[in-house]
Amino acid sequence: MSRRVEVVIVGGGTAGWMAAAGLVGLLTPEICSVRLIESDEIGTVGVGEATLPQMRQFNDAIGIIETDMMRRTHATFKLGIEFVDWGTLEASYIHPFGAHGRPLGGAAFHHQWLRAAKHGHAYDLEDFSYAVAAARNGRFDFPSADHQQISSTYDYAYHLDASLYARYLRTFCESRGVRRTEGRVVEVNLHPESGDVASVQLASGELVAGDLFLDCSGFRALLIGEALASGWEDWSKWLPCDRALAVPCDRAGEFTPFTRSTAREAGWQWRIPLQHRTGNGYVFASSFIDADRAAEALMANLDGAAQAEPRLLRFSAGRRLRSWQGNCVAIGLASGFLEPLESTSIYLIQVAIQSLVKLFPDRTVDPALADEFNRLMDVEYERIRDFLILHYHANGRDDAELWRYCRAMAVPDSLRAKIELFTHRGHIPQYRTGLFSPPSWISVFIGQGLRAEHYDRLADNLPIEAVIGEMEEIRASIAARVAAMPAHAELVEDYCPSADPTPMQALA
Ligand SMILES: Cc1cc2nc3c(=O)[nH]c(=O)nc-3n(C[C@H](O)[C@H](O)[C@H](O)COP(=O)(O)OP(=O)(O)OC[C@H]3O[C@@H](n4cnc5c(N)ncnc54)[C@H](O)[C@@H]3O)c2cc1C
Numbered sequence: 001m002s003r004r005v006e007v008v009i010v011g012g013g014t015a016g017w018m019a020a021a022g023l024v025g026l027l028t029p030e031i032c033s034v035r036l037i038e039s040d041e042i043g044t045v046g047v048g049e050a051t052l053p054q055m056r057q058f059n060d061a062i063g064i065i066e067t068d069m070m071r072r073t074h075a076t077f078k079l080g081i082e083f084v085d086w087g088t089l090e091a092s093y094i095h096p097f098g099a100h101g102r103p104l105g106g107a108a109f110h111h112q113w114l115r116a117a118k119h120g121h122a123y124d125l126e127d128f129s130y131a132v133a134a135a136r137n138g139r140f141d142f143p144s145a146d147h148q149q150i151s152s153t154y155d156y157a158y159h160l161d162a163s164l165y166a167r168y169l170r171t172f173c174e175s176r177g178v179r180r181t182e183g184r185v186v187e188v189n190l191h192p193e194s195g196d197v198a199s200v201q202l203a204s205g206e207l208v209a210g211d212l213f214l215d216c217s218g219f220r221a222l223l224i225g226e227a228l229a230s231g232w233e234d235w236s237k238w239l240p241c242d243r244a245l246a247v248p249c250d251r252a253g254e255f256t257p258f259t260r261s262t263a264r265e266a267g268w269q270w271r272i273p274l275q276h277r278t279g280n281g282y283v284f285a286s287s288f289i290d291a292d293r294a295a296e297a298l299m300a301n302l303d304g305a306a307q308a309e310p311r312l313l314r315f316s317a318g319r320r321l322r323s324w325q326g327n328c329v330a331i332g333l334a335s336g337f338l339e340p341l342e343s344t345s346i347y348l349i350q351v352a353i354q355s356l357v358k359l360f361p362d363r364t365v366d367p368a369l370a371d372e373f374n375r376l377m378d379v380e381y382e383r384i385r386d387f388l389i390l391h392y393h394a395n396g397r398d399d400a401e402l403w404r405y406c407r408a409m410a411v412p413d414s415l416r417a418k419i420e421l422f423t424h425r426g427h428i429p430q431y432r433t434g435l436f437s438p439p440s441w442i443s444v445f446i447g448q449g450l451r452a453e454h455y456d457r458l459a460d461n462l463p464i465e466a467v468i469g470e471m472e473e474i475r476a477s478i479a480a481r482v483a484a485m486p487a488h489a490e491l492v493e494d495y496c497p498s499a500d501p502t503p504m505q506a507l508a
Pocket residue numbers: 010011012013014015016037038039040042043044045046047048049050051162183184185186216217218219220222244246281313315331332333334340343344345346347
C-alpha cells in the first residue's frame with residue numbers, strides 16, 4: 001500500500017484553516033496527514049465576513065454544527081445583498097439568495113413579469129421574491145423543505161467574524177489531528193530536477209518537507225508566486241478598485257439580514273451586521289480618489305461609534321494562470337483576487353478545496369490532475385469576474401469619473417454576449433458549473449436598470465389575465481407569510497446567541 005501523502009499548508013487565514021478542515025473532514029487519515037504553518041507575527045488579512053449559501057454545504061460535509069459555529073463567530077443570517085445607488089443615485093435593489101415567483105405557462109417568471117409590464121402592469125420584481133420581502137422587513141426564518149411551498153424558494157448564508165472563524169476552524173482541525181507549527185517561512189526550496197517544492201525553511205532553521213504543498217499565504221503568494229513564478233492575469237482594467245479601508249463600529253441601526261453595498265464616488269462601502277459589532281469598509285479605486293478622502297467618506301457613514309482607525313488594504317483584481325503547479329496548490333488570496341462585492345472569495349476557497357479533494361493526488365502528482373483543477377478554477381473565476389463587471393458597467397450614474405469610465409469601458413466578450421442575450425429577449429445563459437444562477441443575473445440586470453426588448457415567446461401560452469391573477473396571488477402569499485416570520489434579531493437571540501469563541505463542539 002502506498003504511503004499517505006504528507007500535506008504541508010503554508011498560511012493560517014481562512015484559506016489555510018478551511019483547507020485543513022476540508023482535508024481532515026473529507027479524507028481518511030490513511031490518505032493524508034496535514035501540517036499547517038502560520039505566523040502570528042505576520043497575521044491574517046482579517047476581513048472576509050460575508051458568505052454565500054454554499055458555505056453551509058461545506059460545513060455540513062465536514063461535520064460543523066451550524067448553531068455552534070454561529071454562536072462562536074458571533075454570526076448573523078444573510079438573505080442577500082442590497083445595492084444602494086448602484087444603477088442610479090437614490091435607487092436600491094436586493095440581489096437575493098433565491099428566485100422571483102415561479103414559472104408560469106412554461107416560461108420563467110421574469111418573462112411573465114416583462115409581459116405584464118407591456119400590458120400596463122408595472123409590478124416591482126422584488127415583490128415576488130420571498131428573500132427580498134423578508135430582508136426588507138428585517139425578518140428571518142429557515143426555508144421550508146417542502147418544495148411546493150413558496151417559502152422554499154430562498155436560501156441563506158452568514159455574516160461572521162473572520163478572525164473568530166479562523167480560530168474556530170483551528171480548534172476544529174487540531175482536535176482532528178492537524179499539526180500546527182508557529183513560524184515564519186523564510187525560504188522555499190525547490191527540487192533541482194523536477195522544480196517541485198521540496199521543503200520550506202522556517203526562521204527557526206527548521207526545514208519542513210512534504211509531498212503536497214498548499215500555498216495559503218495570502219497576497220504574499222510565497223510558493224506559487226515568489227518561488228514558482230506562476231503567471232498572473234491582471235483584470236484591473238475591468239475592475240479598477242485596488243484598495244479598501246476597513247473599520248468596525250458599534251452595533252447600531254438596523255439589524256439587517258443582508259449585507260449592504262452602497263456605491264460611492266470612487267467605489268463602494270460595505271456594511272456587515274454581526275452580533276457584537278458592524279463591519280464596514282470602503283473599496284475604492286486609487287486612481288479616482290485618494291485614501292484620505294475615502295477615509296473621510298467611510299467615517300462619515302457609520303451607524304455607530306468606530307472601534308478603531310480605518311485599516312488600509314491593497315490588492316489588484318486578477319488570478320494566477322495556474323493555481324496548481326507541480327506539487328503546489330494555491331488556495332485563497334494566493335491564487336487570485338476578486339473584490340468582495342458579491343462575497344465570493346470564501347466560496348472560491350471552498351470550491352478549490354472540494355476540487356482538490358476530488359482530484360487528490362498520490363505522492364507523485366499526475367499533471368493531468370493539475371490541468372483539470374486549473375480548468376475548473378478558471379471557469380469559476382471568469383464567471384464571477386463577469387458578474388462583478390456587470391455591476392460597474394451597467395450604471396446610469398453621471399456624477400463621478402469612476403462610473404463614467406466603467407460605463408464606457410469595453411467588457412469581456414463573454415459578458416457582452418450575456419448582456420445581448422438578456423436585452424434582446426430576456427434570456428439568461430444556463431451553465432452547470434460556477435456562480436451565478438439565472439435568478440442572480442436577473443436581479444442584477446434589472447436592478448442595474450437593463451431591460452429586455454422582448455420576452456420568451458412561450459410566455460404567450462397562458463392568457464395574460466391568468467398570468468396577472470397568478471402574480472397577484474404570489475405577491476399576496478409572500479407578503480402574508482413574511483408578516484408572520486420572526487424578526488431577524490429575535491431569531492438570532494433565540495437560536496445562536498454569541499458565546500465564548502472556543503468551539504466546544506470541536507473540542508468534544
Ligand atoms: C477588503 C476585503 C474584503 C473582503 N471581504 C470578503 C467577504 O466579505 N467575503 C469573502 O468571502 N471574502 C472576502 N474577502 C476575501 C477574504 O478576506 C479572503 O479570501 C480570506 O480571508 C482568505 O484569506 P487567505 O487565508 O488567503 O489569506 P490571509 O488571511 O492573508 O492569510 C495568510 C496566512 O499566511 C500566513 N503567512 C504569510 N506569510 C507567511 C510566512 N512567510 N510564513 C508563515 N506564514 C505566513 C499569515 O500569517 C496568514 O496566516 C475580502 C478581502 C478583502 C481584501
